[in-house]
Every structure is written in C-alpha cells, then in structure tokens.
Amino acid sequence: MGESSRIAGQDSLRADARRNRRRILSAARVVFAEHGIDAPMATVARRAGVGVATLYRRFPTRDALVRAAFAHQMDICARTLTEALADPDPWQGFQRLVETVCELQRAERGFPAAFVAAFPDSTREHARVREQTERDFMTLVRRAQAAGALRADFHPSDFAVALLSHCGLVTALPGDRAASRRLVAYLLQSFRAEAAHGALPAPSALSLRSLPLAAHGSQGQRPSSA
Template sequence: MTSADEPGPPADRQPGPGLRADAERNRERILDAARRLYASHGLGVSMACIAREAGVGKATLSRRFAGRAELINAVFADRLDAYAAAVTEALADPDPWHGFVGYVQGLCAMQAADRGFAEVLAMTFPAAKALEKRRDETYDSFLELIARAKATGRLRDDFADQDLIILLMANAGVIAATADAAPDTWRRLVGHMLRAWAAPGADLPPLDQAPAPTALYRAMVRLTRHASGPDAGPAGTSTEEPS
C-alpha cells in the first residue's frame, strides 16, 4: 500500500509541494487508466478495476474522485468539448443539410472511437451535473441545426430530435456488439438512418458496404458468450449503476 493510502487528511490538502505533486500524479494516473478502460470496455468498469489499472489504492482513488459520476465527468470533459465543437462547425456550414449530415456522421464516429463516450451520449448521469449541463447546452444547438436543415426541404418534416437519441442508443449497441469482429458496422447503420430521415431527392453520401457474413457471425458468437457468463473484459469489471 502506498503512503497516499495511509490514514489521515487527503494528500492534496497537506502542506508541501512534494505531497501536492504526488496527489496530482495520482489523479492523472487514475484519469489515464479510466480513459483506457472506459474506451475499450465501456462504463461498466468498476472503480476497483480502475484503481488497480492506475496502480493506486481504493482510498487514493476516493480522495481524488468522490464517486463514479465525478470520475466520468473528469474523463469525458475533453470529449464533450469536441461534441460541442462539432455542432458549432455544423451550424457554420453554409449548407444546413450538409452540416446536419456531417454532424450525425461525426458524432457517431466519436462513439465508435470510444466505447465509454458512446455510452455517455446514450445515457443520463444526474449526479454528474457539469457533464449534463454541457450536454444539454450542445443539444440546444442541435435543435437549431434541425430547424435549419428542415428549412432546406431536405430533412423530413416529421424528423424529431428524439430520433438522434434513438440512433445514438442503437449505435452504442452496435459498437459494443461488433467492436472486434466488424468494427465498421456502425457506418452502415448511420447510412440507413440518414436515408430514413432524408426528404425525397436529398443528396446523401454513399452507403457503406454491409459487413461480411462471417464477421457478423463472430459478433453474434461474442454476444452469445457475453450473455452466457461474465464479460471477457479486465478483471473487476462490473455493471455498476451510475451514481
């Protein structure tokens, strides 16, 4: 057990530059470990597993982050910056329909690049107030993008903002199911959804090829194994409820 795990006040509240530096190093180690594990295995990774990956004790993790929601908020702060920047870029596009299509594709690509972020966009975290506030602000900008795209006549009038949430939830599931076997499957899903949302005559990017049958079969086998027993993720992963 490291000295940071000894009883007493938190290391980052004690005097002395050495102790403060140790506290900051531990915090960065925890964040790096959480980013890696969340990206590859999703948000179900336990706090104990993150502590082991970071090489710190559970007491140290608790001192740096009061709970799971606080850790998730810290890990995905930069991802939410990119999320906000994506919709700002889409609104700046002189062609609102092109901006809408590019935004949907880019957002789903962010999900595919980070399984944890895929889940962040498809779930709610009431305890992570800063994360929820930033996400809500970005979503308001998306509502403006919808209105502009509809005004072009190329986005269907019956498209609802909830349709994006449905896509993000579906995309998170596809990414988790096909991650190793057919990692580009999400592109096909997004292409079909854009076609469902487009008004007749709207220009659309080419539809990606369907995954090979053998690749989908491997994904189905993986899902079957997951349903039959513990996930093959790192020791200590769990399906904790968000705090």
C-alpha cells in the first residue's frame, strides 16, 4: 500500500469515531461523483448519517476531505509509477502509467476535479515523496527515450499536459468512455518516436508538482490557508 495512516491519524480514534470517518469518506465519494467536488459539506454529512460538526471536526477543510476521499486513487497512481519503473520494457511501463491514471480519472467521477485541485504540500514528508516521484518519472522518461520508443523531444511537462487535458475531457463528458480512450490513444501515438515528424513548439515550464501522482497526504489537518 501507499501513504496512508500517518501522524497518529485514524488509528488512535475511538471505535465510533473511526466508523464515522469511514462513512464520511464513502459518502463523500458518492456525493462528489454526483454533484461535483463543490457539493455542500452538509450534503456529505447527511449522506453519511452524521452531523455537520462531526464532518468538520474530522476534516477541517474541503481540501482535507477531498484528499482523503481520493487517497486510494492517488496511491494507485504512485504504485503504477513504481511498477512502470520495474517493467523491463520502458515504453510498456510509460504507456501503462498514462492509461492507468486516465482510467482512474474516468472511473471515479469526482477524481478529475480532485486531480486538478492544487493541494499545497502540507508536510516536509509530502514534499519529499513528491520530489522522489518526480525523479522516478524523469528516470522512466529517459529510459523510454533511450530505448528509442518515446520521442526524443518529449518533455516531462507533456505528461502533465496530457493528464490535465484528459481530465478536462472527462469533466466535460462524464461517462463518455469512448472519448476518453480515443484521446489517450491519440496522445500515446503522438508520443511514440515514430510519430515525430515536424518540430514541436517549446514545452511548457509547468512542473509535475501539482499532480496527484506525487501522492499527497491523505489526512488533512493543515492550518487553513484557503
């Protein structure tokens, strides 16, 4: 598993509190899927059969709730990257990474919104994990390029470009799996070395830091900072 249970979190809770926590998370996923990530907190609480105060005590901000609700998906992302690095065929790993993340985006309706929401690094530990993830991804890219499978002018930020645009697509067309798959197929094709025909415009200066690949914490409890 990934980055769960940190900082004396849910384990030290009383039994009923732990049960309520789980209920809240489950309800949050459902509600976020139905009404988007901006759904009223009270709706989540009602759905969980819990008072608003309980919800706010456990997750002081909406961010905290969102992060915790989709922590599982984020863990899967991180694990897929690890597996991709272990794959003897680097292109295979790269391709699977893109496909898996996009699959997650299209499967869990609220996830895309959570995906683009910018979460500040809450702890030093998170920052460390994120940096390691970035390094791992760079390694994967270089390896795939060295193997002659990934085009030489592919820039790491292109990965973010792909994910963010796919994210926008599934947000605009929730439920249209065909459209999502099409985009992924087109993008993967144009990332292949054989596809490199003309020159590309300059890459974005965007870093990967804001993508949940970098496994943000699942707990919350940050000061506030809007």
